[in-house]
Amino acid sequence: ANRKMNKLELLDETGIVDSDDDFAYEEVDIDDADPEEVDEDEDLESALMRVRQQTAAEQEARQIQPAVGKRPELIDDFIRNFLLKMKMTKTLDSFQTEWYEKATSGQLTPEDVGVVADVYQRNQELDNQIKALRAELDKAKEIAHKARSTWDKFRKERDFHRMNHRRVVQEKSKLVTDLRRLRAHLATYEPTLKGLESKYEVAMKEKAMAKIQSDRLTLRVETLENQLRQATLAAGGARPGATAEPSGQTVTGKGEAAAAEGSKTKVAKGSKGATSAAPPASTLDASLLAFQDRENPYLSLSLEPQRADRYEMRKTYKAHMAAISALALHPKKSVVATASDDSTWKMWSVPGGELILTGEGHKSWVSGIDFHPRAANLATSSGDATVKVWDFAKSKCVATLSDHAQAVWGVAYHDGGDFLASCSMDHTAKLWDLVRSKCRTTLRGHVDSVNAVVFQPFSNNLCTCSGDKTVSLWDARTGLCIQTLYGHLNACNHVAFTLRGDAIASTDADGGVRIWDVRMVQERLQLKAGPHAANKVAFDRSGTILAVASDDHSIKIFSTADGELLNRLEGHEEAVQAVVFDSNAKLLLSSGSDNTFRI
Template identity: 50%
Template sequence: MDDDDGKDDDVVEKPNDDEEEEEEEEEFNYEGVDETEDMGVEDEDDLAAALVSSSSSVMQPAQSPPQVLTQVRPEVVDDFIRNFLIKVGMTRTLASFNSEWYELRAKGKLAEEHTTTVPDIYLRNQELDEKVSSLQQQVDKMREITAKARGTWDKFRKERDFHRMHHRRVVQEKNKLTTDLQRLRKHYLSYEPTLKDLQRKYEVAMKEKMLTRLERDRIKARVHTLEAQLKQLHDERAEKQHPGAASKPRAPKKGADSRLPSGPVANPFASLAFDPPPVDRFQLRRTFRAHLNSVSAAAFHPTKPILATVSDDMTWKLWSVPNCDLVMSGEGHKDWVAGVDFHPAGTHLATSSGDKTVKVWDFAGASCATTFADHAQAVWDCAFHHTGDFLASCSMDHTTRLWDLSSLRCRQTLRGHVDSVNSVCWQPYSNHVCTASGDKTVSIWDARTGLCVQTFYGHTNACNAVAVNNRGDVLASCDADGAIKLWDVRTVTEIGTIQVSQHPCNRVCFDRSATRIIAASDDGFLRGYATDDLSAAETWLGRGHEDAVQCVAFDPADALLISTSTDCTFRIWS
């Protein structure tokens, strides 16, 4: 060890809850130990104490086990010299010493005083020298460890200072953010009464607006009916006065735009009552493998027992029901086909595809009559207006388009959704288009102005489909969380929610009586519910398919139920 005094710095941190920790440096003096200090006295005292304790332990009672004493023979001169030579590595000198020593000893030329034991002082000095060497090695090792520890301590101190500075900066930013949040909260609370008042006024205004609109549409429908009756009476009077002179109405010019629907007309289903179908007794009748890929949608012919199916294999097919003989098939799309609908007259079929197009197929010519390609992305669904003059389609490009089948052009583009529009349908015998979007909303649009009439909020995930009952007063929408919501169009309120399953619900449909609703889910099950009593248990139809059910639909007479699936089949239930 060195004779110099060593100094080290130590930092003691005192925690404080309100203020930051303060540093206090304490200096410690480390005194060196003199290597030349005589330790012999202490060693002799320790040896004497050890001998005393050893002797006392020997004088224990007889029952203690006997101790074995080991005697050490004193070292003689020649052994001392040999050990020294071996220690310092003088092998040649050792060999010469041994030969000469034994020669002299054999001849008796060595005196007795030269062959006695080595004096204790030499042995003691040798022992102390070995101990000093060992302690010196330990001191060198400790110096190396101390140097490494000092470097590590400096590194840790720098890291501590860095983290402490970072902590102070974070605390300052936290205090600043807390102050800003408190100020913003007070600011928000000052505006909250005004927001509540505006929200209440908005709800009242929207309700009054919808009631006024419904009353206006009712009056317009009555006026339209009276005008038609008046015109019919006028024509009959003219026919009686001038037989055969009644003029035929002029046909519209070819290629001219069709007249946009002016307003709602009398709904024939408004005054009709139908018995609900016995959905709880429906059973699986037949299963048909219709396509090479997933069957994404299906639609019934309005007057004939014909079913149309479309698939991800880019084809559409017509089937006779219930035998399901193939009547016709069509190819022309360049990507999957997702939507299908019959013309109200049953003369054409519309299909929408992932190739960004909507095609109208003519049964008489067995060919594609026209293709609408204005959408920028894949087209999910399409639906004909009850007049047959217009076709609505919805797309992944966030828009819904209104196509004129006379002029073969897009008459309206309905913009407002902020995500993919997944489903579209017409409110029966009206000029309103209903859409369901991936932005979790369901909207009603006026086809004449292209404006959104009403938006329904409440879904917590993307809306996959929307359906309207025959009377047009109730909407049903389903979402990716497996929930169905019913909406009252007249009062713009939510009627109730049905939790179908934990899997996404892909399609819903009403029966003619509007008292039963069927849901198709990704878990392969079909489930039926009573819309007039949402608290009632579901009507279990069972596991309909081996994979996700993509579409479900009643035939016009509610005698059959068709379901399509990702397992490439469609099934008939009755």
Template identity: 45%
Template sequence: MATEKEMEAPEEAVEEAVEGPFYLENVLIPEESEDSYQYEEVALEDDWSLTEGEEDLEAALKAIGSRTEDIVSVEQATFSGKPPVSHIPEALDDFLRNFLVKMGMRKTLDCFQTEWYEMAQRGSLNTELVGFVPHAYMHSQLLEQEVKSVERERDDYRKASFEAAETLVKLQKERDFHRMQHKRVVQEKNALVKDIRRLKKHYASYESALRQLNDKYKVALKQKMFTGLERDKALEKLHSLEVCAPSVRGSRAPQSLGPRSVSCAHQSEGKRKSRATKWDGLQAASAGPSGSSRDPSKSVSRKWPKDSEFPVDAHTNASLSQAKTLSSHAPHLSDFCLTGTLHGHTLPISCLALHPHKKVIATASDDHQWKVWDVSTGEVIMAKHGHSDWLSGCCFHPNGGSLATASGDTTVKVWDFLLGRCLLTLQGHTHAAWGCSFHSCGLFLASCSMDNTAKVWDLQSERCRATLRGHADSVNSVAFLPFSNMLLTCSADKTLSLWDARTSLCTHTFYGHLYSCNYAAFNTAGDSVASCDSHGAIKLWDIRKAATVTTLDAGPRAGNQVAFSPSGHVLAVASDDGTVKLVELTSMEVCSLGGHSDAVQSVVFDHKGENLLSGGSDGTVAIWSGKKCTPVVCAATSEKLK
């Protein structure tokens, strides 16, 4: 039996447990505790495995049952003298403790634990009356777990559905793109089929004409042979008569010849010489291109008397020294800001051109009008109407005294500033003319058109010297290489071509654009070309290597025009999204300038590269300065002729 001090020890331990969380450390274990029980070691029997005779299921079950009964009897014999171990269902009190801890009710938890363990020590706690936690709580916990798992599955399904929706949208876009491509290919195929059929009909119509010409040639050849035979007979007869004439005259002549007879002899000699001369001329004429009497080296091709001669291609560029000087003082992209706007056109501005020597620009617009502006004051120097349709391009003469304009009425006009009128109208394109460019010598003008051709015009003889054919679609831009006879064209057939203006031959074609190429321009040094297409792709080409240097995606809106700065380190792009994009070519850094309310159609740098001018579809010209942002004239309404 335990002493009174030992019985009072649990109460003291409970009182100490209220003060701290580790109240079971000082509890004394009575001597009659179950932990002093000495368990007997049960050895495993060697014959536990089934024998060969026990392979039958019923026999195996009987053997297992007998062994189970033996084990139970051994346990009863072992624990027969000991009291049974009491089982206390702790589910309910644990549930209460967890609930109180979760709710933060620490005081209530301490009171509950104190009273519970006091009753347990005094033996007044009837464990049989303590029930388990209701099954509804366990069921609710299971349901909560199921709900959480269902929510996780729902989130996974939602994420999968979102991914499937994105994939579906992507596939739909790809399908639409391929469908458009298929339609475009079908349209091109139908157009090619129509062209082939038209050409077949055209060739069929030529067959009858060729037969007729062949028949006429045979008839003419027969007549020529007959005429030649008759001529040979007449010449032989004439020669025989000339041989017989002296003998006849000698037999009839008197001993002494008078003045009259001498004169007659001189006349006959002159007639013979004239006949011989005519005969030589007939022989030269009768000898055809393959005749032995014609010298090919002496053949002279037909040439117009007023035709100009192309200058010798010396490969010297007078602007290189200036470009090297300006490269060290070029402004940074972040320095450009809007300093002024010129308002003067009611319809979109399609092209800008910078005067070669002065701070003057020309604008061409869809309102059938072109204007010349003074950038410093914002005043209109000259404004003219002359075309019957929209204007698509303009460029200054190298001496700055005239301006060329291209229009949708298929003509190219040259305007003289001193006379203030149209000096020359060049007609030859069958569709709208897209642009024009002067040769550095000022004697030739190149133009491009929607009729898939580019033309080189001689301004002195006022005629077309060459028609450049080779593109399969509209030729959108044309430009002469500075101080050279090379010509650059870009087309809607996604290619760029270099031409020799003297021979009208294509020297090289650049492939790489995936969409219609809208514009191409040379840099100041003339060794690089920049081009842009209808999906915003910008490509830099090396002329010497005939290869792509780099490609920059500035899309998805179209790039309408590109322009190099005089230093050659910055490229400006007129974009269809209403911004001007500046590209630093050394670092490929891109900066966007927003100032137009509609698409930007044209861009041009000034002579030093300090200012940038852009013309847009909103009818305005924006002036961007790379130096200090000082305001300039923002509107111009007066027109002044100088």
């Protein structure tokens, strides 16, 4: 390169003009050229070429190559290429002719002239569609299954409600029929009721007149007695020897003496104006003598209460085939009587548990039982609306009292032994004269079932409790209600007196227990033995301990001083129906719906 530059400079200096016309060309052989000069030029060019190639390669590496995509073929091009490849020219001509005819006539849709789909891609798309359709199918099946279960549920509910509707319609028609029958039956009784009302009014008038006449006759008899006494004294003063006359000159009416027992009705034998007799025996009721004032021996006694925490279950006896609803202790011996829903009553020795007697005769469950105060007999009440009196000496039922209209819940003897009280579902309590075996009086006032009755110890008062949530005190002599105690919020189940007779305990279906002061006629204490029903209640002999039989299979023992829960006795498998303390307060007996009584 340097040599060439030198030659150019030399030509410029010499003034040689470059002209094609005057220039003399001479042929130079390649072989005569300098080999070193040729090699140097070739090395330079090859180096430049290599540099250019490297630069171009780097630029190509830096540049992002565009993605090469295959343009999909049309369907008709694909078929043409395939036929050309297979050299099926005749088929190709036929295809092209028919294809263009259909294309020009518009028989081909855009889907028909579209591109040829990629088989793998198409398979993938179809697979995805299949999966999506299967998922939708599963969801549809699940929804259908739920809909079917819901439909089955609705169908069952529809059938249930339809059946209930039919039953209600049948019951309604039956009730309508019964109502019509009762109305017709009532219409037949209306004349009878009117006749009875008129007879009752006439009887009351006659009773009032008879009472007035009786008072008048009594006054007349007293006047005659005084006159006779004065005449006798006057005759004795005139004739002293008259005192030696036999007493047969004066006669005491045997009938009147037997009925009135010492009424001192005397009539002079020769007196014409004194021939009127005393009132008949029926008007001077001898049973009034049983209701005399008497002293309660427990008022002056101070009895020690039993330790409530020492009570524990010692023995269990399966006494009946059904629930035992009532217990009664013998007043003199260690014997207990049980009344059961299997229509029987039984007597057992305590604590041996030996069966002594079994009584059968009631047609329904036996609800109440009580011993005679002198232990001569025993009375039971039943769901067959009767009260039966059983004699131990004769070993049979000696009286059946059936004046109640519905089931009888309980019985209680008066401490005199001649009277028996009973309570019934017919909203009444009755007082029975056992000497005459008839109802002496009916206590009316409750507006619901009378569930329990008990006499106040050594008095003429008795107490009842009712489903109308009230407790009532009655005078047995007049049959009138003395006082009604309010406070219970549900039906009263049982009522009990202390031995002193100064307090009453009552229970209700909510488990509430209330203690009432008889003298103050007000609530003394309120106990909560719920939420289950409290069925029976019993005081111990001291009156300071109270046992409550509950529906929750337990017996709760409370202090009547402050209402503290002293003990809870558990052991019964079902509801406890009755509880009672023995006379010594050493034993506590209970019975329940599990067919057992426990000590």
